[in-house]
Amino acid sequence: MSADAEKTLSAEYVRKIAALSRLALTDAQVEQYRGQLSGVLGYVQRLRELNLEGVEPLANVGGETNRMDDDVPGPTLSNEALMKISPESMPPFVKVPKVFGDGGGA
Template sequence: MAIAREEVQHIAHLARLSLTEEETAKFTGQLGDILDYVAQLQELDGELGDVAPMARPIDTANVVRPDGLSPFAAREVLLNGAPEREGDFFRVPQILA
């Protein structure tokens, strides 16, 4: 699908972009290619009407480990590196009044 230079310039104006003549020519070709690809996808959509919509082609599930507590070996080293400490917590400046 062909797109005119004026359409590219109008889109650039709406996006508050300033394009050179070279950029306008480049984007005119690229946008035309993108629109051609979208047209191909729309044709394909009609041919695949019996295929159920899906997020991915293979049914998969995330494999995660269960949450669990474990001791942190360098806890004191970490806490001692803080500028201010109050017990087992970092002391930070108050940000809410």
């Protein structure tokens, strides 16, 4: 396992993870999470003790695999129902801030 988690995460790294997670954090939150996340990541290092050579990873414990559906359109939620739950809408559209140009371009 990587060496980063053996020491305390840097504030800079926590900010990077927060940005990847799309979370705007205050400096106080960064400081708090830095300690807590370092603690948990330190704890999970114990998996390094195990001999896992040749073990096949298990992602799906259910028996169902590659179930195919017929390619036929079925009933779906109405535009009206979806507009009702959107935080800002101009039916039949959901309003979002500008994506390109001024005020956009994340």
